[in-house]
Amino acid sequence: MGHEWDVHTAVEATPDGFSAELDPGWVVGGGVNGGYLLGVIGRAIGETVPAKPDPLAVSAFYVSASRPGPATVRTRVVRDGGSTATVAAELAQGEDTRITALATYGDLSRLPDDVRTTAVEPQLPPVEECFAMSTAPDTPPLMERFDMRLDPSCLGWALGQPSGRGLLQAWFRMADGRDPDPVQLLMVLDSLPPVSFDLGQMGWAPTLELTAHVRAVPAPGWLKVSHRTRNVAGGMFEEDCEVWDSAGRLVAQSRQLARLPRPA
């Protein structure tokens, strides 16, 4: 069987692209989690350019909400040369395009070893002192996929007292213990609740666009994930995410533009 991530993101080559089955276990907020969908697309792109297995940069535009069930991913190589390949991809259900994406893939294991990070690793209390999202009432199916432990200092929103800082951070691993890999990081970057919770704006915030940079192969074990926003305006906000691995390395970064949830 293997781990559920590998089963749920499996794609099969067809004469018309790739077929996938979107698992209902990733439903959140009336649609299917965008990070999971990016993982499915990421697998299809990886099979399109197998000599360049790792995502370096992926931009996804979410044009309609996905639902569980069959989907197709069509890929087109824009350029494949030197150490990278750029590929266009679209995920559709029936006649409806759900996501259109562009990606540059390469081989992270062949990059030089230099690291000069001035970014600071998130400071989190020990895992056992953080809040297990799976124990919250009324959590969406998505949260059953993860062992996600939110930093209690970012949990005021759950008690009706959001900090207003625009910060969420958490420990993250898959519920079944599967270790992270570069394609899975595309999903981890969009796994936490929206940072707008910390601004007192409850409700799931639809992503217009998300761009992910995967900067290194993650070490096995727990990941640390942080979400920040600095500019809420015009009914939208940017959400910056960082993923740090168990070796203390910043392995992935993303920025998304999302709509604020409408008042309930």
Place this chain on the structure above:
Amino acid sequence: MGHEWDVHTAVEATPDGFSAELDPGWVVGGGVNGGYLLGVIGRAIGETVPAKPDPLAVSAFYVSASRPGPATVRTRVVRDGGSTATVAAELAQGEDTRITALATYGDLSRLPDDVRTTAVEPQLPPVEECFAMSTAPDTPPLMERFDMRLDPSCLGWALGQPSGRGLLQAWFRMADGRDPDPVQLLMVLDSLPPVSFDLGQMGWAPTLELTAHVRAVPAPGWLKVSHRTRNVAGGMFEEDCEVWDSAGRLVAQSRQLARLPRPA
């Protein structure tokens, strides 16, 4: 005649898409400035969906270096519905794709007025106390397009003493005084020297991918622009840019993934 920005970014509809003429005045580092190219693409997308005139989010993947001369931009509407339209675009010269891009356009003037920005406006000395890039020796043609005044506190690299902070900031306007608009902000986001200068890595750094978010219509007058990097690793760095308008509003944000320049 009009301002040079409008002339240089003009596109003409043809049966095969749009034709453009890439002006030699935008050459930098052996290619044509990526921000200018994004402006040309932005104009073509705007003409493709005229009821949605403003870029909200644009992601561009740079697959080969452009040169001055004729170019074509082909656009395809992925989805046009509600308040936004998502469009795919490719800029090519002859058989060579230069840039492949995705964009969501809308109407910035119709967005709600809420603004809650925790981001802090760049603190810059007065314009007349900053360093005019146009007076530097051996500046590329690109810099003649701008009246760009770099913050002296970020200029150590010019004297062989980069600060190592990973920060550049400047006042910006067009040399001919044209006021900014949303499409032009796509160029402003990629107009400063690479932030890698401040890390002592001279040379122009090729962009792999750049995603821009335009958050508001800019007020007329000087802009403030900042570039930051926090994660240099694997021969690449991310560069985050902010553009603030003369009314003190954060009007555009971008992140790019770029390659470090090779040692000379």
